[in-house]
Amino acid sequence: MALDGMASVRGERLRRLAHDRLTPGTLTTISLLGLLAIWWIAAAVADSRVLPTPPQVFEVFWRDAVSGELWFHLAMTLMRVAFAFVAAMAIGSVIGIGMGISRQANRFFDPWLILFLNIPALVVIVLAYIWFGLNEVAAIGAIAVNKIPNVVVTMREGAKALDPQLSEMARIYRFGAAKRIRHVVLPQLQPYFSAASRSGLALIWKIALVVELLGRSDGVGFQINLYFQLFDVAGILAYTLAFVAVMLAIELMLVQPFEARATRWRRPR
Amino acid sequence: MALDGMASVRGERLRRLAHDRLTPGTLTTISLLGLLAIWWIAAAVADSRVLPTPPQVFEVFWRDAVSGELWFHLAMTLMRVAFAFVAAMAIGSVIGIGMGISRQANRFFDPWLILFLNIPALVVIVLAYIWFGLNEVAAIGAIAVNKIPNVVVTMREGAKALDPQLSEMARIYRFGAAKRIRHVVLPQLQPYFSAASRSGLALIWKIALVVELLGRSDGVGFQINLYFQLFDVAGILAYTLAFVAVMLAIELMLVQPFEARATRWRRPR
Amino acid sequence: MTGGLSNAAPGAPLRVSITRKAFRGADGKLVEAIAHVAFEVPGGSFVTLIGPSGCGKTTTLRIVLGLETEFEGSVVRPDPDGRIAVVFQEPRLLPWRTVEENVRLALPEGIGTEDLDELFDVLGLSEMRSRFPTELSLGLARRAALARAFAIRPSLLLLDEPFVSLDEMTAARLRRLLTTVWSARRTTALMVTHNLREAVQLSDRIVFLTERPAKIRGIHEIKVAREARDAEWRETELRRLDREFPGVL
Amino acid sequence: MTGGLSNAAPGAPLRVSITRKAFRGADGKLVEAIAHVAFEVPGGSFVTLIGPSGCGKTTTLRIVLGLETEFEGSVVRPDPDGRIAVVFQEPRLLPWRTVEENVRLALPEGIGTEDLDELFDVLGLSEMRSRFPTELSLGLARRAALARAFAIRPSLLLLDEPFVSLDEMTAARLRRLLTTVWSARRTTALMVTHNLREAVQLSDRIVFLTERPAKIRGIHEIKVAREARDAEWRETELRRLDREFPGVL
Amino acid sequence: QETPSRVEPIRVGVLQYGTVNWELDAMTREGLDTANGVDVEIVPFAGEAASSVALQAGDVDMIVADWLWVSRQRATGADFTFAPYSTSVGSLMVPQNSPAADLGDLTGKTIGVAGGPLDKNWLLIQALAKREYGVDLSSANEIVYGAPPLLTEKARTGELDAVLNFWHYAARLEASGFRTLISGTEAAREMGTEGPVASIGWVFRDSFAEEHPEAIDGFLAADLATKDLLTSSDAAWEPLRTMMKAEDDAAYRILIQRYRDGIPARSPGDEVKDTEALYALLYEIGGERLVGPSETLVEGTYYSGLGNGP
């Protein structure tokens, strides 16, 4: 009844190698191809102006890529997204951790948070443009202000769930503030930070679209709105997918390797 | 040099009572009044059509409240928000936990997630309306589809951070699926769930605004946009704040007591 | 390298034969945890594992439990449908459930809860039933974990250093409780301990392991009935074992 | 109810006088943890606390550390600026840092790291330096926690059952290490243990506590120099203590 | 097979506070729709985009849009068609005291443009400026594209030196002390059209017109009747006053005046001829980006009653 382990260690090691090293890339490729296939089939079946096929979208992409227009708008949007992201994550994390740690601060600022969380993007953007003029600072500021409450909410939960045992240890062993934040707090907040930054990037980009729609003269949002006015879905998708491709590249080439390193210590399940 | 503890236990108990029971309500009130004061002062200083004072906003609120218009639009929006919220949290949690638990599933679906995370709300909403018609189902579906990827991202991080020790315990003691989810998994995911639902409600409401702008004839989003066309900031704020008030009431009367119960076990810090 | 884990009929022995178990460390290096550990736990008997810290005892239990599947060798578990209870080296309680809930959650359908009062009483937990694990001292938490394991009336019981962090009086009381629980149903039990006195008092067989990677250092059978193991017998036995396996006592 | 915690000059004794400590349970009820515990740890001496599981020993240490501020009574700590090291009842390592990083992070500026090699060596951790705590056995993790405490050369050392989950040989080695570390700098040390043998071997003074809520059951002074405490002396001492405080051995 | 007394239903998607809604409100209020054999259901929306989404989703039968959009959609396969509604288009507004007297003075300024870079008035005005004054407006000035209400506000506060905005925003600006530098209609005429071209109109599907010819005819007749009423009677405007959200009396009067100015009065033939000319011009200026794949106005863009049918 006993099944004796027969595979040799060497064999196992190879198998594990294949499992761990080769598959990720392949899997991602298969995944992307699957997505493309679903889209293509859906577009072919729908046969509608509203859902163009991949080649139709690629045509627009190629046209605007060759003319350089796409890169320009993409770069403008990415610039705004990057600045707003850094600002929102930094400010939001500080506030969120503060509120998570101090119960009094949390009680006091919670209503403010709920307010800022629920102010429509439109209101913030319009007020920013009105007060600070139709310029980059207003645009980026408006995006960041829209995102900050979301970062706060997530990081606050993380700070509330901090392990008091480790904080006590750090206190007794007199970790300085820097040490404590870097080695005790941040590693515990990593999953919250990951969640906040992934959904954060997406949210920021969506707000950037509105910001560009309402008062900027370049950027992907500006272009998408233009194509929307013409009801040119292929154009909208071409710009959307160009941005998604950048995000995917960031995810696969920066975020995932970084996360893999940061969570090395977790026992593989 | 020793400071002897002199306060009696009874005194301490009273002090703690005051500290724990009375202050929350008072603090929240002070907090809200503070917010109102800041707004009022800012509006008085700015003295601009663009930043109306509290009474000006209240006037619009009162006018539309008396006519019943505000309640109607608010109810429509809340209805959409509620349905979309439940759908998005349920579907998003299931997908997110699945991706967090299975490394292969995560690898495969991660690119899809990034895609759906970054598709502009506009695109989803327009496609939903065109395919399914301008009806409530399309509207609510579009909102949910916009939100689901964000829930997935947060819950996935939570699932990745699940304590394997407890899972092992549950496995050995043969907890059934229901027991395992309810008593082992969900309590660990609570902070992630809290984060996802708070920022989720806010995000859903913001998307609802766009959904109502693009294809509904009622709801707060519809009204806010009308007021935007007229650049009537008082009107925009009246409707915004009416919604915020509802969210605040939910937060203070439902979410916080629930969370307090759910996190009773955490050692107070 | 995936080792076999299978189940034999009830009453059958637990057969452990691990020919190699290595971990891949996060630094990429291989950690050889077990070189060759093979022993048997006859159905209804009590076997103790003793070995230096870090030698692979917990790993052996984990393999028996099926929590580690990548190993060379085989494990045959008695009684396929029998309940298994473990006292892990850490309490592993659900921090968001009270002590009582933690125990109840582990109870399978068929088992009544009438006996819980008595169990909590013996374990000195009566007052703590409705408290959360974060409010317990480590010793109390360990006792709650023991309560959980005893409550389900297992057919296979695995204990990883169950009585550390307890004062001698409590530990003695719990050892007596264990003997009662165990002999009432002739549970098959495998315990890890560093305490040779405890081992001598409780076991039918003691398996001594070497330093990591673990090999069998020797197996000692105790034929004397538990009731006959008085203080004097114990001292002689301990001295004998100390001579045979120096360093353990 | 907030108790006083203050610092006296170096070389001064650690004075503990807790007249009451109660916890508010999550169920709203009060848990009386400490009734009256007052003792002194003379500067540079080694005192051990022994008491039943759950009686309030860890709570006493936490009050001394300043981690619990709501209590009645006072604690006077020697040497305001002196370093404090604790071995908690659980290892409390940062799981995302390697063993070595865990130790280094605790080192204050002034302390060199030359001695770490030797320390890791004695603790049997040399091979584990670059591993993560999740990859350690519990015994190894406890040793890492000991390494951290010893490495910072504290002036006040608090140990909460430091040698459980270790085999007797390792434990004996570590006790010797503790004696070396402690006598080299005449650290003031306060240890909690359930092991009377250990207490008798290491301490200058043993404080026996009652069941919860903790009161002083008795204080036993050991005047014999550590070098003179041979096996024979120990057995006599143990028997005497067993007679005086039955149930502890 | 239908009795003449039968009333055809028709759903029209409009901006809630948009100018079209004024007209439809007057129409239904006065019962001019049923008098012409149609029952108009007004479906209000909050945004421009919503109505075009609604038409494509089939949830309304008719919206208001411009012929260029219709032609472009037809070129890519849609069966939309167009019947003139108004010649009112955007105007380039400057403050009363602005030193600018004509397009040639617009250099080094900040100009807000509401319709985006492909707005046809904007293209016409740019073409005109280049031809008449040799000024490339978009490189000689800082151009800010943005939401119409935001740009209006920015013009008021002086952050913008000039703003090209839709007619009712322009009218409101006029009421608060701005003047028209040039209107889209004027620009078009200077660029060669013979008269004011109705650039926006009722848009519906060919298929709807085929299935419900009475509905379309009845609706267009009702529209004419309403326009007559609103031209001749000031009293007919009174009930619309709240809906118009005029800031003051001046704005109210200007809005009425500009509305009346925009009523198309030319024969369909002239209209189509000018439109085709304009289309050719726009193709020249804006290229495919603007007009879509067709070089000429797509056949059937203009609804010609039964002439469009089989």
Ligand SMILES: Nc1ncnc2c1ncn2[C@@H]1O[C@H](COP(=O)(O)OP(=O)(O)OP(=O)(O)O)[C@@H](O)[C@H]1O
């Ligand atoms: N997940 C893992 N990854 C890498 N190494 C591991 C892992 N788990 C255990 N080890 C190593 O395997 C060896 C045996 O570990 P195990 O937990 O079985 O020891 P043990 O005999 O139970 O020790 P103790 O008495 O200290 O609990 C140790 O050296 C440990 O560091």
Ligand SMILES: Nc1ncnc2c1ncn2[C@@H]1O[C@H](COP(=O)(O)OP(=O)(O)OP(=O)(O)O)[C@@H](O)[C@H]1O
């Ligand atoms: N945060 C807390 N909330 C409520 N009760 C607590 C809390 N911490 C400790 N207690 C209770 O106080 C008592 C003393 O706890 P303590 O941890 O000091 O025991 P101990 O003497 O260290 O026991 P052990 O030997 O088991 O570690 C216990 O009954 C425990 O349940």
Ligand SMILES: [Mg+2]
């Ligand atoms: Mg172990």
Ligand SMILES: [Mg+2]
């Ligand atoms: Mg303790």
